[in-house]
Amino acid sequence: VNLQGKPFYSLEDMPYCEEDYLNTLEKCCVCTRPILDRILRATGKPYHPSCFTCVVCGQSLDGIPFTVDATNQIH
Secondary structure, three states, X not given: OOOOOOOOEEEOOEEEOHHHHHHHOOEOOOOOOEOOOOOEEXXXXXXXXXXXXXXXXXXXXXXXXXXEOOOOOEO
């Protein structure tokens, strides 16, 4: 892809178009979108902070204690 005159991203001193750059990023295990900012990692999986919520009530669990049940569901 010719990047002349187009926005690009530099990763390890290599130019990437937006689509290819986004494909290098970790994806949220809830919404599957690339994580552009802070990654919240729990139970070995990556989350957007806004996607890390209780499976019962939907409350954000970002920065507060949580538990994981026998089926690996977050509460």
